Amino acid sequence: MRAARLFGPGDLRVVDAPVPRPARGEVLVRVMSYAPYGTDVGTYLNRHGRYVSAYPVGIGADFSGVVEECGPGVEGYQPGDRVAALALDHCGDCANCSQGRTNLCLDPNFAKLVRQTCCEEYTLVSARKLAVLPDAVTFDDAAMLAxxxxxxxxxxxxxxxxxxxxxxxxxxxxxxxxxxxxxxxxxxxxxxxxxxxxxxxxxxxxxxxxxxxxxxxxxxxxxxxxxxxxxxxxxxxxxxxxxxxxxxxxxxxxxxxxxxxxxxxxxxxxxxxxxxxxxxxVRAGHHQAQALDLIASGKLSLRSTISGRFPLERVADAFAQLAGEGAKDIGRFIIDVGGAR
Ligand SMILES: [Zn+2]
Missing domain, CATH: 3.40.50.720 (NAD(P)-binding Rossmann-like Domain)
Structure with missing residues (x-):
């Protein structure tokens, strides 16, 4: 597959990488739309040296896609489902998760922030983080959920x-x-x-x-x-x-x-x-369903904020602009990882 990888601050390239295989509880998602935001730009520049400790690394967190393959033990999803993912993973069983407050999971295995990467043709996602998109929610809508x-x-x-x-x-x-x-x-x-x-x-x-x-x-x-x-x-x-x-x-x-x-x-x-x-x-959030409902009902749309679209192969151009002086005029950029639609 083709995958964006950072090789150093500001050095973003699209390279060949193996398609990962889903382990237990994981879903392989074919990425469609990816919308970079500030943390991605911070990662791209490795501002204050606090985002990246070793190169090369993947990039991107806010995305939508289509289920390609489900790993063992995954229920409720099947190939072809249109999906988006929460930022943070969680255990699903602790006191906070039981109340739906999955962004405050008490399990120490999930205390560390493990950032999703999505600027690549296929990405692995914990099934617990996924939601199926209502028909009225487009891939672009769902790439701007965070x-x-x-x-x-x-x-x-x-x-x-x-x-x-x-x-x-x-x-x-x-x-x-x-x-x-x-x-x-x-x-x-x-x-x-x-x-x-x-x-x-x-x-x-x-x-x-x-x-x-x-x-x-x-x-x-x-x-x-x-x-x-x-x-x-x-x-x-x-x-x-x-x-x-x-x-x-x-x-x-x-x-x-x-x-x-x-x-x-x-x-x-x-x-x-x-x-x-x-x-x-505010540590991200667990309000994925509510966000999708607001979009599906027509009450919320960020489509007017889309300032440009880029194929995956041109993602470095997109980031150079987002990190440059002209960023003040840019709303959201969409990286059409899954090909232009
Ligand atoms: Zn938990």
Whole structure:
């Protein structure tokens, strides 16, 4: 098969590789669409040396495909099924998994983050991570699930209901997913960030956008002017120092901040106490079925954010653009791993 492999930071090539065979509990999936997002770009560049410890490695996590072959012990799937996969694997038996909270699996065998790779013609996936796509969900729709799943997890933890207000920090792939999800749930959404066409994409998904003229611009004053007292709920999607600082700067007293990654928190315990802030972590999510339902019902679509398509053989071009200056104008790129449709 043909497979994208990183041979060093920024050195992405498509090479021949053996088609893997599914072991017990695994499914061999023929990959159709793959939509890179920020973590993939971080992996591509090996930012801060924290993504890749040894080369060559595969890349890609958010994808859709067709079941090619089921390994021993796999039930509920058959060749030809159209599928998407959750980001994280889980045991299926522990107390958290039993409650459906599979992203918080208690089994130490699943505590380590093992990243899916999917930018290759065939990939192995644990059957526990898969879901069959409803007919109305396209391969492209299902290749952009991660941001939706994460946002559904965040909004559930924040207790948001139709008509509530949420601020989304960032308008990259994850931010656009969070905005589309907020709109689908009937939330009023203000997005902060973006210097280019991504702002228009965010507006097209229903957000009021406070854009920035340049990276690092402080939006605190404008955010407070647009909502005196601050925002009651904020999801931070950039995992950057800037985004995290903005999130806490615009939180209203009694507000809740959802974090998806990043470094040191820019506040003390007293800052949390003084405003009675609540902070929740978002470790991917388990809301795959809900995400697919929202898409199938027509309430949620990220198709308008697709800025370009690339055959697998040109994936290096796609990543060079996603890692370049022009990224501010790019919504999502689709890698047509399974061939153009
Ligand atoms: Zn578990």
């Amino acid at each position: 941001g939706v799943v994460d946002a559904l997890n965040a909004y559930e933890q924040m207790g948001l209901r139709e008509g509530d207000t949420v601020a989304v920090i960032g308008v990259g792939a994850m931010g656009l997913g969070a905005i589309a999800t907020a709109t689908a749930l009937g939330l009023a959404v203000t997005a902060l960030g973006g210097t280019g066409r991504r702002c228009e994409l965010a507006e097209g998904l229903g957000a009021a956008v406070l854009s920035i003229a340049q990276h690092g611009e402080d939006l605190t004053e404008r955010a407070h002017a647009s909502r005196p007292g601050g925002f009651p709920a904020i999801i931070e999607t950039t995992a950057s120092d800037w985004g995290i600082a903005q999130a806490f700067a615009i939180a209203a007293p009694g507000g809740i901040v959802a974090l998806t990654g990043g470094g040191q928190l820019p506040l003390t315990s007293w800052d949390v106490v003084d405003r009675e802030l609540r902070i929740v972590g």
